[in-house]
Amino acid sequence: MNLALHDVGVIAWRSTRRNLRQPAVVFVPLAFPLILMVVNSSGLRAATHLPGFPTKSFISFFLPFSFIQGGLFAAMTAGTDLARDIDTGFLNRLALTPLRGTGLLAGQIGGAMAQALVQGIVYLAAGLALGVHFKSGPAGMVVLVTLALLVAAAWASVGIWIALRTGSGEAVQSQFPVLFFLLIISSMNMPRNLIAVHWFRVAATINPVSYMIEGLRSLVIQGWNAQALALGFGIAITAVAIAMTLASFALRQRMART
Amino acid sequence: MASAPGIHAHGLVREFKNVHAVQGIDLRVEPGEIYGFLGPNGAGKSTTVHMLTTLLPPTAGTATVAGFDIVKEGPKVRGAIGAALQEAALDPYLTGREHLRLQASLHGLRRAEREERTAELLHRVGLTLAADRKIQTYSGGMKRRLDLALALVHKPRILFLDEPTTGLDVQSRNALWTEVGRLAKDEGVTVFLTTQYLEEADVLADRVGIIDHGRIVAEGTPTQLKAEIGRPTVEATPRESSQLTAVEEVLGRFGEFTQASPGAVAVMLDGKGDLADVVRALDAASLRVDDLRLHAPSLDDVFLAKTGRKLEGEEDSA
Numbered sequence: 293m294n295l296a297l298h299d300v301g302v303i304a305w306r307s308t309r310r311n312l313r314q315p316a317v318v319f320v321p322l323a324f325p326l327i328l329m330v331v332n333s334s335g336l337r338a339a340t341h342l343p344g345f346p347t348k349s350f351i352s353f354f355l356p357f358s359f360i361q362g363g364l365f366a367a368m369t370a371g372t373d374l375a376r377d378i379d380t381g382f383l384n385r386l387a388l389t390p391l392r393g394t395g396l397l398a399g400q401i402g403g404a405m406a407q408a409l410v411q412g413i414v415y416l417a418a419g420l421a422l423g424v425h426f427k428s429g430p431a432g433m434v435v436l437v438t439l440a441l442l443v444a445a446a447w448a449s450v451g452i453w454i455a456l457r458t459g460s461g462e463a464v465q466s467q468f469p470v471l472f473f474l475l476i477i478s479s480m481n482m483p484r485n486l487i488a489v490h491w492f493r494v495a496a497t498i499n500p501v502s503y504m505i506e507g508l509r510s511l512v513i514q515g516w517n518a519q520a521l522a523l524g525f526g527i528a529i530t531a532v533a534i535a536m537t538l539a540s541f542a543l544r545q546r547m548a549r550t
Numbered sequence: 551m552a553s554a555p556g557i558h559a560h561g562l563v564r565e566f567k568n569v570h571a572v573q574g575i576d577l578r579v580e581p582g583e584i585y586g587f588l589g590p591n592g593a594g595k596s597t598t599v600h601m602l603t604t605l606l607p608p609t610a611g612t613a614t615v616a617g618f619d620i621v622k623e624g625p626k627v628r629g630a631i632g633a634a635l636q637e638a639a640l641d642p643y644l645t646g647r648e649h650l651r652l653q654a655s656l657h658g659l660r661r662a663e664r665e666e667r668t669a670e671l672l673h674r675v676g677l678t679l680a681a682d683r684k685i686q687t688y689s690g691g692m693k694r695r696l697d698l699a700l701a702l703v704h705k706p707r708i709l710f711l712d713e714p715t716t717g718l719d720v721q722s723r724n725a726l727w728t729e730v731g732r733l734a735k736d737e738g739v740t741v742f743l744t745t746q747y748l749e750e751a752d753v754l755a756d757r758v759g760i761i762d763h764g765r766i767v768a769e770g771t772p773t774q775l776k777a778e779i780g781r782p783t784v785e786a787t788p789r790e791s792s793q794l795t796a797v798e799e800v801l802g803r804f805g806e807f808t809q810a811s812p813g814a815v816a817v818m819l820d821g822k823g824d825l826a827d828v829v830r831a832l833d834a835a836s837l838r839v840d841d842l843r844l845h846a847p848s849l850d851d852v853f854l855a856k857t858g859r860k861l862e863g864e865e866d867s868a
Contacts, residue, residue, distance in 0.1 A: 302655045310643035313684070381639030384605055385700070388633055389656035390625065550604045550624035 296398075299391050303399020308406045311369060321365030321411055325358035326418055332481065333422075342486055347513040355419040356436070356508030357480045360501065362411040363404075363444030364471055370404040371451025371464035378459040383547065393543045397536065401448045408444030412437045419512075427515040435521070436511045442528040443504050447471070449535030456542035478502040500527045556581045556708050556740035557602060559613035564597050564606065571597040573764035574611065579742060579757075581707070584734045586755025587744040588849065594764040595744035596636055599712045602742065603633045616707050632701030633710040638693040642686035646677050646696050649685070650703060657704040671699040675729065691722025698729065708740040709733065715750060727754055748849040760853055767856040776847040783808055784828050785816035787841040797839065800831045814841070 311317045333351040340350050347353050377383045386396060416433060426432050450471070454464050477492065478501040487493040496502050507524015510517035557579035564572040572594040579585040589595050600606035602615055604624040613620045616630035640649060647668055654664040672678045675695040685693065694714060701709060711730065715723040731754060733739040745751055751758045752772050760768040760775075768775055784804065788797045791813060798807075801817045804827065810816035823831075825844045832839060854860055 299656070302652060306641070306644065306648075306652055309648070310641060313643040377639075381635055381637055382641060384635055385639050385653075386656070387605060388603060388628055388631075389653065390628065390658065391656050548606060549628075550607050550621045 296392060296395055299395025300398040300402050303391070303396055304402030304406060307370065307373065307400060307403025310373065311403065311407055317369050317407075321362050321369075321407070322414055324365070325361040325411075325415065328361070329354050329358050329415075329418075330422075336481060339482065339486075344483070344486060346483060349424065349513075351419070351422050352424045352512050353509065354481075355415065355424055355512060356440075356505055357475075358415045358419075359408075359412055359436070359440035359508055360443055360475060360480075360505055362415060363408050363440060363447045364468075364475070366404040366407040366411065366444050367447030367449075367451035367471075368464060368468055369407065369451075370400050370448045371455040371467075372461040373403075374400055374452055375455035375459060375461040375464050378455065378546065379461065387547050387549045393540065393547060396547075397449075397452060397539055397543060400452050401445050401536075404448035404451075405441050405444050408441055409437065412440045424512060426512055428511040432511040432516070436508055439504070439508055439511075439521075439524055439528060442525065442532065443508075446504075446528050446531035446535060449532055449539055453535055453539040453542055456539055456546045459546070474499060474501050478505055480505055500531065503527045556583065557585070557613070557615050557742060559602065559611065561611035562598065562601060562608050562613055563610035564594075564601055565609045570764055572601070572608075575761070575764075575766055577613075577759065577766075579740060581740050582734060582738045583756045584730070584741040584743060584754055586751035586758040587742065587761060588746070588748070588751045588758055588853070589744075589761035590746055593761045595746075595761055596712055597764075598761070599633070599635070599710050599742070599744055603631060603635075603710050604628055629704070630706060631708045631710060632704065632706035634694070634697040634701045634712065634714055635710075636712040636716070638697035640685045640688075640693055640696065643684060645682050645684055646672065646688070646692075646699075647681040649696060649700060653700045653703045659704070667703060671702060675699045676725070689722075691718050691725070694718060694722065694726060695729075698726065702733075706739070708742065711741065711743045713744055713746065715745070715747065723750075730754060748853075752849055758849065760849075760856060762853075762857045768852060772849060775849065775852045778852070781805070781819045781821070782825075782847065783816055783818050783845040784825060785810050785814050785841075785843045785845065786828070786832065786839045787811070787814040789838040789840050793837055796835060797832070797837055800835050800837060801828065803831065804828055 329351065332354055337350045339345060340348050416437065428435065451464055454467050458464070477495045478499045479496050484493055484496050484502060487496055503523040504527055507520050510520035557577055559575055559577040562572055562575040575598060587595050587598065597606065601608045602613060602620060604620050604627050607621060615627045618626040618630065620627055650668040650671060651664055654667055659667060672681045675698060677692060677695060677699070680688065680692060688696070698714070715726055718726070730741055730743070734741050743754060755772065757769065757771050758775060759766050770778065784801065786797050786801060788794055794815065798815045801815050804823045805817040805820040808816050808818045829842070850860055
């Protein structure tokens with residue numbers, strides 16, 4: 293167990309260190325969600341006047357989406373880095389050490405989670421500075437960051453799975469619009485019950501991303517909503533489990549060492 | 551048996567869909583020996599290394615490395631070997647020191663031992679001053695030296711080097727040769743070295759295996775291989791072109807004619823005389839030559855004799 297944790301720590305350390313040395317990898321995932329939050333909060337503020345809108349502060353409504361988006365950026369970085377390792381032969385270098393496959397996967401995901409944690413703290417601080425009031429209090433902030441890390445782990449597992457399947461950084465990056473589309477057809481901008489267009493409401497309802505956003509959002513605008521949190525955590529954990537399983541199979545095929 | 555073989559392979563085969571990359575290789579590399587695996591691009595050198603280092607399971611055949619079966623005892627094989635594979639796979643955003651620490655950590659070295667080994671290896675490969683620079687600032691030679699250091703972190707008994715000097719300048723190449731030679735001589739490390747450079751195999755290897763189209767076509771010490779395929783060639787260029795026939799007559803006494811440069815005569819010596827005898831015979835016949843060369847057989851001649859084509863400059867897409 294200790295050895296497995298050691299492997300995870302070493303790989304996560306490498307991932308974090310290389311990320312810190314690439315300003316674009318640090319800056320874009322920090323800035324873009326914040327910019328989108330400010331722009332959307334300004335442009336869509338009128339939505340809070342709709343009957344049944346759950347809060348008078350659109351920025352409070354929108355803030356949780358930043359965590360989802362930031363997690364997606366971290367996942368793309370993790371996936372692209374792993375694809376580059378495959379392409380350059382660095383994965384073979386790792387394969388020649390006693391590193392376990394689970395250690396490699398968990399380490400890569402750990403690196404993405406470390407990035408998501410730093411981003412999450414910045415989003416949280418920005419939200420508080422912009423006047424967001426957390427209905428669930430300080431404990432809710434901790435739970436929010438925890439759920440956001442789980443969401444980041446789920447995204448990262450997907451990114452790593454794609455990297456292992458394709459071995460191409462370009463292929464990983466080409467999936468970004470597809471995954472981003474999942475965010476757009478969710479309840480990111482509007483509660484599902486207020487989405488007027490039928491097909492959009494159906495799409496948002498069957499889209500698991502909606503429930504992860506709503507789990508995070510409930511902590512900000514509702515307080516402690518057990519159902520929303522159970523759905524948010526349940527879907528994030530299920531997504532991690534499915535994507536990790538797929539990634540493990542893909543790793544076994546990719547790292548065919550005896 | 552004096553000791554367990556460093557590397558022992560029997561009938562090793564690797565196929566990729568319709569490509570027969572390695573077609574039944576038998577090998578025996580003794581402990582402390584430098585074995586040069588010589589062949590053109592696409593001959594099956596890297597595929598063989600990938601199988602012996604457990605990165606690729608063979609389609610058929612068996613092999614042991616450091617006494618461990620490459621299929622059944624992969625982790626034990628990996629614990630006993632170090633490998634610098636083709637193209638130094640390094641992270642451009644990490645420093646040389648960080649690479650060594652990472653590698654040492656994954657091999658389970660404790661912090662103090664890790665730091666000591668890192669400093670020792672950086673010094674050994676001449677990268678102490680560049681240790682804290684990111685890899686993206688390293689030259690090709692520096693990357694190769696770091697690659698070698700990384701392969702040595704856990705003090706392996708057997709070292710696999712896959713075309714370690716490809717693309718390096720002469721100075722970097724010589725430095726790497728010196729270090730590889732020292733490892734084998736002073737530390738008893740068994741070295742399995744693939745190369746497409748004849749000179750590298752000739753200078754470094756105790757024994758050479760020539761691989762072509764996935765099969766070993768010749769094996770032995772460089773001296774044995776050269777002796778096996780031929781004798782030295784003498785080539786003479788007469789001062790007057792009118793004396794070409796007379797020079798031919800003299801040289802013909804010492805061996806059979808072989809391909810010569812334009813305006814010259816060449817014979818492969820058959821043992822009836824050496825260069826000095828040829829000079830004396832030409833002098834006795836009052837024949838003057840502008841150029842007289844003795845050409846000793848090279849590994850390229852061996853390759854030519856065994857495969858029907860020259861190795862250097864060969865671009866084999868197989």
